Amino acid sequence: MSISDIWPYFVGNIELWSKTLSVVAAFASAITAIFVYKFNQKQSQQKFKTDLYNMIVHLAGFINHIQVLYQYHDSDLGHMLPVIENIMNYGRDHSNILDVDQSFYYNDYFHPDIICNMGKLMESYLSWTTFQPVQSEELFSEVDMMLETQERALDVLKTIKVKYENDDKATSVIDELCNHSDNIYNQCTGLRSHLKYICNNLAYIFYSDWMRTRLEESCNRDLDWEGIRKRIVAGCFSELLSDEIGRGYYANASSFLFYQEIVENYNVPMIESSDGEQISWDEIYYYLWSFIGDPSQRL
Incomplete structure (x- = not known):
């Protein structure tokens, strides 16, 4: 048998083998791709879980x-002065308390509601x-921003509990580490409702020459004007934390300052709010004086 006789048979087998090998290679590639996909899925799921738990803890x-x-802190006025000093510098001194560059905050597998929150x-x-x-x-603006941030963090944890309610580990960690989240949230909401107007109202009053002169003359402590302002702010903050707004002898004045927006008008004996309510400058003065005058005379 000559080469010419067997050559067509040989060539045909080579083509058959080539096609067979191609099919086998394609099948092997498909199997490999499936394994790689499943492996990557498993790795992504593991990273998702790790990122989720890291986020919860932080x-x-x-x-x-x-x-x-x-x-x-004790809400006593004397203790509030260092507290407000600390708060007013805290955001800048501790700007990394939430390290926003951490990658676990930005996992693409998080539910869209969690990403939005x-x-x-x-x-x-x-x-x-x-x-x-x-x-x-x-x-008061600083505290409002701080409490808003705390509320937003609570919103994220609440959303995690809703979207991953079947993840027992996630929900149990949240409950263990932040077991009074509803109380904290309600506390934030309540405090922020008092903070809406007080900053601008005090600024308006402090810029009144008449009020400044009267407060400086009646202050029986060794305080300059900035010290007087700071002590009044500390007193108002103390009342806020002790839930004294709208209570006691100065209830009308404290309610007005924390719940009303003052309408700018320095030429009348009464202060008017945007809601049409009025209060005398004297009533506001005695309330503010109570924080800088003789403590034994505070009513």
Whole structure:
């Protein structure tokens, strides 16, 4: 048998083998791709879980950290002065208490609602840590930003519990680390409702030459004007934390300052709010004086 006789048979087998090998190679590639896909899916799922738990731990720690910053102090006026000093500088001195560069905050596998709430949290957090109080009364704006950030962190944890309710580990960690989240949230909401007007109202009053002169003359402490303002702010903050707004002998004045927006008008004996309510300058003066005068005369 000559080569010419067997050549067609040989060539045909080579083509058959080539096609067979191609099919086998394609099948092997498909199997490999499936294994690689499943491996990557498993790795992504593991990273998702790790990022989720990291986020929970860090946010719960942040929420509890803010609670300790302002809530667990004696609300006595004398103790409030160092507290407000600390708060007014805290955002800048501790601007990394939430390290927003951590990758676990931005996992693409998080539910869209969690990603949106994280965006709101970061916006509030960056606004707070960027804000620099200049005047004493701006403490209240600072506290409002701080509490808003705390609320946003709580919103993220609440959303995690809803979207991953079947993840027992996630829900149990949240409950363990932040077991009073509803109380904290309600506390934030309540305090922020008092903070809406007080900063601008005090600024308006402090810029009244008549009020400044009267407060400086009646202050029986060794305080300059800035010291007087700071002590008044500390007194108002003390009443806020002790839930004394709208109570006691000065209930009308404190309610007016914390619940009303003053309409600018320096030429009348009465102060008027945007709601049409009025209060005398004298009543406001005696309320503010109670923080800088003889404590034994505070009614």
